[in-house]
Amino acid sequence: MSDKPKILIVDDRHENLIALRTILHEVDAEVLEATNGNDALTAILNNHFALAILDVQMPGMDGYELAGYIHSDLDTDKIPLIFLTANYSSEDKISRGYETGAVDYLIKPYDPFILLSKVSVFLTLYNQKIELKRYSDHLEEMVLEHTRKLDTAIDDLKQSNMELEQFTRIAAHDLQEPLRLISSYSQLLGKKYKKKIDSEADEIIDFIVNGAKHLQEMIIGLHDFVDIKSGEHKFANVDLSLVLEKCIRKLNNEILETKTLIKSDILPVVKGDEKQLSRLFFSLLDNAIKFRGKNPPKIDVTSKEEDDQWQITINDNGIGIDPAYNDEVFQIFKTLHPKNRYGGRGIGLSISKQIVKRHNGRIWIKAEPGKGTAMIFTIKKKS
Amino acid sequence: MFAKVNKVDTIEIMLVEDNPGDARLAKEALSECNIKNNLYIVDDGEKALDFLYKRGDYHSAPRPDLILLDLNLPKISGHQVLSKIKSENSLRKIPVVVLSISRSEKDIEESYNLNANCYITKPLDLDEFIQTFGIIQNFWLKTVRLPERSEAL
Numbered sequence: 001m002s003d004k005p006k007i008l009i010v011d012d013r014h015e016n017l018i019a020l021r022t023i024l025h026e027v028d029a030e031v032l033e034a035t036n037g038n039d040a041l042t043a044i045l046n047n048h049f050a051l052a053i054l055d056v057q058m059p060g061m062d063g064y065e066l067a068g069y070i071h072s073d074l075d076t077d078k079i080p081l082i083f084l085t086a087n088y089s090s091e092d093k094i095s096r097g098y099e100t101g102a103v104d105y106l107i108k109p110y111d112p113f114i115l116l117s118k119v120s121v122f123l124t125l126y127n128q129k130i131e132l133k134r135y136s137d138h139l140e141e142m143v144l145e146h147t148r149k150l151d152t153a154i155d156d157l158k159q160s161n162m163e164l165e166q167f168t169r170i171a172a173h174d175l176q177e178p179l180r181l182i183s184s185y186s187q188l189l190g191k192k193y194k195k196k197i198d199s200e201a202d203e204i205i206d207f208i209v210n211g212a213k214h215l216q217e218m219i220i221g222l223h224d225f226v227d228i229k230s231g232e233h234k235f236a237n238v239d240l241s242l243v244l245e246k247c248i249r250k251l252n253n254e255i256l257e258t259k260t261l262i263k264s265d266i267l268p269v270v271k272g273d274e275k276q277l278s279r280l281f282f283s284l285l286d287n288a289i290k291f292r293g294k295n296p297p298k299i300d301v302t303s304k305e306e307d308d309q310w311q312i313t314i315n316d317n318g319i320g321i322d323p324a325y326n327d328e329v330f331q332i333f334k335t336l337h338p339k340n341r342y343g344g345r346g347i348g349l350s351i352s353k354q355i356v357k358r359h360n361g362r363i364w365i366k367a368e369p370g371k372g373t374a375m376i377f378t379i380k381k382k383s
Numbered sequence: 384m385f386a387k388v389n390k391v392d393t394i395e396i397m398l399v400e401d402n403p404g405d406a407r408l409a410k411e412a413l414s415e416c417n418i419k420n421n422l423y424i425v426d427d428g429e430k431a432l433d434f435l436y437k438r439g440d441y442h443s444a445p446r447p448d449l450i451l452l453d454l455n456l457p458k459i460s461g462h463q464v465l466s467k468i469k470s471e472n473s474l475r476k477i478p479v480v481v482l483s484i485s486r487s488e489k490d491i492e493e494s495y496n497l498n499a500n501c502y503i504t505k506p507l508d509l510d511e512f513i514q515t516f517g518i519i520q521n522f523w524l525k526t527v528r529l530p531e532r533s534e535a536l
Contacts, residue, residue: 177484180507181404187509188411216507 004030005050005126007119010040010066011084012058020053023112027119037061041069049079050126051119056085080122082115084108165230172223179219183212214345218333221347225332228354233273240267240277240312244301247281254289259296265303268310270379276355283348284375288316290344291373308381309361315374321367329365352377394420394524397447399431399464400482401456405505409451412516418524423447428459432467435474447477449523452499454483454490462493469498476530478523 007029009020017033024031032047034040037060044052052070056063063083071077080103104118186208194202244264248255255262262285270277288299300315321329321336328334332350356363360380367373396413400406406424413422423444425431431452434441450468454461461481468474478500483490486504494502503519506512523529 176507177402178404180484180505181402181408183507184408184509184512185404188408191509220507 004028005123005130006030006032006047007123008032008034008040008043008047008049008052010034010037010052010058010063011055012036013055016055016084023115024119026116027123029119029123037066037069040066044070044076044079049076051080051082051122053082053084053119056083080104080125082106082118082122084110165226168222168226169230172219172226175219176216176223179212179216183209183216186212217345218347221345221351222332225347225351225354228276228279228351228358233276233358235271235273237269238272238274238277239269240281240303243267243274243278243281244285246278247285250282251285251289254286258289258292260289260292260299261296262299262301264301267301267303267312268305270310270359271382272359272379273355276358280352280355280377283352284314287344287348287375288314288318288373291316291318293317293319293370293372306378309378310381311376311378313374313376315372317372320369320371320373321365322369323367326365326367330363394418394449394520395445395447396420396422396449396451397431397434398422398424398451399426399428399456399461400424400451400453401426402453405453408509408512409516412513413520415513416517416520418520420520421445426457428456428461428464431456431464432459435468448529449520450477450479451519452479452481454481454485454494462497465494465497465499478527478529480519480523 005028007024007027009017009024009031010033011017011020012035014035017035021031021033029050032043032049034043036058040052040054043049054063054066058066061069063085067081067083070079070081082104084106086108103122106115106118186205190202190205190209194205241264244267248262254260285299289297295317298317300313302313302315304311304313325336329336330349330353331346333346334350335344335346337344353363356377356379361378363375363377365373365375398406398409400409403426406426410422410424413420423434425434430441431450433439434444435447437444452461452465456464461483465479465481468477468479475498479498481494481499481502482505483494483502484505485491491502500523503515506515
């Protein structure tokens with residue numbers, strides 16, 4: 001099949017058809033012929049035509065009747081028609097042609113040049129329409145294809161994210177068991193053989209015991225991290241003042257030892273998970289005490305009401321943080337100080353961040369070295 | 384003042400634990416306690432039930448005074464063993480201490496629903512582990528009063 005646009009010519013007289021065909025030789029199109037209305041309709045049903053040129057006077061079905069059929073079908077009603085008539089038709093007849101959907105009208109004897117120019121206009125229009133349709137089909141296909149790809153990518157990502165979380169959860173859980181044994185048995189080794197071999201052996205045992213302990217803390221931290229990130233949570237009304245009070249009680253020893261002074265606004269009641277919020281406050285207070293300067297820690301807890309959220313600030317007079325690390329400290333296992341200096345495994349703040357995230361809030365730091373640290377977080381009023 | 388069991392020279396303890404490392408630690412912890420005991424270790428749920436019903440290799444097994452039960456067991460799970468013990472007239476009076484690494488509320492809830500006498504999360508630290516075993520023994524074998532040893536099966 002050729003890709004050329006098709007033109008249908010309908011005339012009951014062969015000599016007319018031959019004449020038309022000769023003229024249409026000039027255009028780049030395939031020309032199909034019919035000598036009566038019925039054949040013309042059959043051809044139209046079986047082909048896509050760019051244009052049909054109809055003789056008006058034909059025995060049986062005349063050009064107008066044929067045009068009526070063509071334009072009554074949704075598949076073919078867009079085919080432009082050119083009527084040809086030998087009569088000097090009256091205005092009435094011409095308007096009838098237009099009513100049936102004729103786009104153009106030529107009176108015989110027609111000027112071949114005019115016919116050709118009309119035909120080429122329609123062919124150009126047709127080609128442009130085809131091109132446009134091909135383009136839009138392609139575009140639609142591309143959009144569909146991309147949407148499909150995106151959907152698959154999103155599904156894959158969700159799946160792999162879930163698998164990763166699952167993996168971390170299982171790893172963190174199952175690693176605890178053998179690790180507990182390493183830890184317990186290294187302690188047992190110490191208990192039974194310390195001071196019985198030599199000082200180097202004692203030192204080695206200490207390294208094993210401490211290493212195992214460190215790893216245990218990290219794995220429990222990782223477990224908790226995943227648990228808070230994707231585990232269940234119970235949201236209810238939580239009085240943050242009570243949460244703070246409980247944390248202060250839990251930190252009683254540290255507070256007394258370091259002569260810490262804690263001052264607090266009356267804090268709001270928020271919708272949240274009490275266990276998680278307690279953990280958040282505990283971590284932040286614990287850090288404020290742990291990273292203290294030379295003077296006894298002074299901690300200020302303030303709250304500020306904003307449109308749809310509360311902003312809580314825990315401000316201390318401790319050693320502060322270099323602003324360059326303001327974001328890094330929220331990464332799991334990230335610590336800024338040599339081991340043993342302040343303790344800490346780089347778990348508290350990463351878990352704090354997850355807790356705040358689960359409460360649709362944000363947490364950030366305002367601090368300078370030597371000038372204390374302000375830990376600021378928000379909690380949405382409605383979650 | 385002491386429960387009847389205390390008059391018996393030696394306490395019979397059954398430990399259901401599939402991890403030899405944990406079993407050895409338990410042995411260690413029990414050896415540091417001041418109550419004379421025979422520790423029987425079985426490493427799966429099926430053997431635990433065989434022991435209690437004196438089946439097969441365990442035909443001459445004693446009736447334990449205390450059962451220490453791990454939840455995560457091969458073949459028959461700890462929960463199933465617990466449920467079996469507590470639904471059996473002749474066994475249900477034996478105190479069962481569930482010892483698990485699980486902190487999950489689901490495991491705790493389910494254990495108590497199945498009438499566990501208590502639920503203990505295995506301590507991570509050795510000293511705490513030993514202390515915990517001391518507490519378990521002191522409480523269940525010295526402090527509480529238990530019914531007299533009932534007839535063997």
